[in-house]
Amino acid sequence: MVEFWNGAEDLPIYGYLIRAAVVYVYIFTIIKILGQRSMVSFHPIDFIFAVIIGDIVGEPLSTGDLPLGGPLAAASLIVALHLSLTFLALKNVKVRRVVEAEPIVIINKGEILVDQMRKAKLTVEALLMDLRLNQAHDITEVDYAILEPNGQISVIKKSKYDALTPSDLDQNPTEKGYPSVLILEGEVNHSNLTKLGHNMAWLEEIVHQHGYESIQEVFLLTADERSDKVYVSGRTVKRVV
Missing domain, CATH: 3.30.240.20 (bsu07140 like domains)
Incomplete structure (x- = not known):
């Protein structure tokens, strides 16, 4: 019965099924420990972490003669290192600057910063696409465009092109609830x-x-x-x- 853990060249089908269940529970636990930030924001360091973890725990699922304990132990070390970096980044500004990339201003006061685009390896076509996805179809309406650490571009329009809000009309609508x-x-x-x-x-x-x-x-x-x-x-x- 322990062959699903130690591995065997002729590992039966039920051994693979048990391995799959163990790895699934393990990955599910990791996601719960890491929280929503890593799953949603997906910064570059989170991407590297996901690739490494997938490679480590994925191979024992396809190769029956590999023991399962070693890959899970290695994955646990990677998780611990990832959590440590995340914790240090929250506590220390210098570490945060190393771990997380700084936002890059692509458009400043309506002017495209060519040098910053080259630094971000961003083409004009990709920039225009991201502006359209942010409801900024006319580039003349854009005041600032910032490439965020997670790879998305946030757009700040010029004030005269902002949509009117109730406060602009001196209205006080009822607060929305959840x-x-x-x-x-x-x-x-x-x-x-x-x-x-x-x-x-x-x-x-x-x-x-x-x-x-x-x-x-x-x-x-x-x-x-x-x-x-x-x-x-x-x-x-x-x-x-």
Whole structure:
């Protein structure tokens, strides 16, 4: 039975399956330990970390005669080093400058900085594409464009091209709240329902108001925590009589 861990040239299929389950749980634990920053921001150092970890733990899954303990131990060391660098970067500015790249200003006060584009190895076509993705179709509207450490370009438009906000019109709209899921695929989330201060009678009344006979007919129902705004979508399309 321990051959799935020690490895064998004729490792049976169930050994590969057990290895796959062990590696999956291991990677899942790593993701939980590292948190959302590494998974979302994906800085260059995070990319290097992901490639190394994938290479280390991936080979034992395809090669049955390799022991599993060694690769997992090596991967654990890489995780520890990665966490240490991340912690030091949070605590020390000098380390942070080494670990994380500084933002590069590509457009400054409407003028494209050619030297900075060359430094970032960014072509004009790529810059224009990123501007369009940031809803800046006209480059004359752009005041600043910054290449962020995660490879994305953030855009600051000139003030006269910014969209109007309620404060610009001297209005004070009601604050938006966070929509909580109360029904998902016909199942009630009692925890969220209690948190919002509602009960089942209120929920059933909302369901009926939107033309559904029962909670089981609702695919998704959310309610705003600061207002009475409710979103309801059914599991099937309602027939129009």
